[in-house]
Amino acid sequence: MDINAVNALSYEDFLEIFGNVIEKCPIIPAAIWIHRPFTGLADIEAHISDFIDSLPESGKEGILRCHPDLAGRELKSGALTRDSQEEQRAAGFTDLQPAEVSRMRSLNSEYKERFGFPFVICARLNTKQDIMRELLQRLGNDRAAERARAIGEVKKICALRLRNLVLSDSANKL
Ligand SMILES: NC(=O)NC1=NC(=O)NC1=O
Numbered sequence: 001m002d003i004n005a006v007n008a009l010s011y012e013d014f015l016e017i018f019g020n021v022i023e024k025c026p027i028i029p030a031a032i033w034i035h036r037p038f039t040g041l042a043d044i045e046a047h048i049s050d051f052i053d054s055l056p057e058s059g060k061e062g063i064l065r066c067h068p069d070l071a072g073r074e075l076k077s078g079a080l081t082r083d084s085q086e087e088q089r090a091a092g093f094t095d096l097q098p099a100e101v102s103r104m105r106s107l108n109s110e111y112k113e114r115f116g117f118p119f120v121i122c123a124r125l126n127t128k129q130d131i132m133r134e135l136l137q138r139l140g141n142d143r144a145a146e147r148a149r150a151i152g153e154v155k156k157i158c159a160l161r162l163r164n165l166v167l168s169d170s171a172n173k174l
Contacts, residue, residue: 001166006044007037020083021161022048022154024066041166045159052151064117064150070131071096071104083161091123091131100128107135114139115146122156 001017009017014033019026032047052063068074068084071093080088088094096104111119119135126134138146 003038003040003166006166017165018044018162020081021158021165022052022063022066023068023081023084023157025063028052028063041162044162045155048158049155052155057147060147060151061117063154064120064147067118067120067154069104069108069118070121070123071101072108087123087157091126092128093123096128103132104135107132107139111135111139115143117147117150120150120157121153122160124160125156 006014011030011033014036015026015030018029022028028048028051031051032044035043035047038044038047052060055063068080070088070091074080075085075088075093085094093104108119119138121131121134123131138149141149
């Protein structure tokens, strides 16, 4: 799907296709739709990034809370969105050893306890070893630094989801 096809979409079709580029936050693509015609993928990304950056801390933390834990309950119960399921599988979280699952569970809850929002990282750009190392390392951050870091990861996830939608022909099958 090229950018002209994106710009020609009705609002409903735009949301149907792009509604989950930020996990479970359709309000973000719904909000940036107003900026079409987009000049390209980078333009869509820039509008999403600007919208997120304009939010108060509580809004940014709300976005983070919409993300499922890595190797968490939703993965176990099959409740993940298709995007998230695919990303967690790619990083190796769908076939963890029981000891790895409990390690992720305890690290995730320690992180959530400390920051009040879940640990978020772009799973497609990391192996499960990278992710466990990052989780441990980022536990040492202060809240503001960690919020900014996690939002940066949300934007990376978004960028990969957008590329997958626009550059592949998956979105053509409306
Ligand atoms: N807590 C998370 O980082 N979740 C996720 N990262 C991804 O890349 N996909 C997810 O579901």
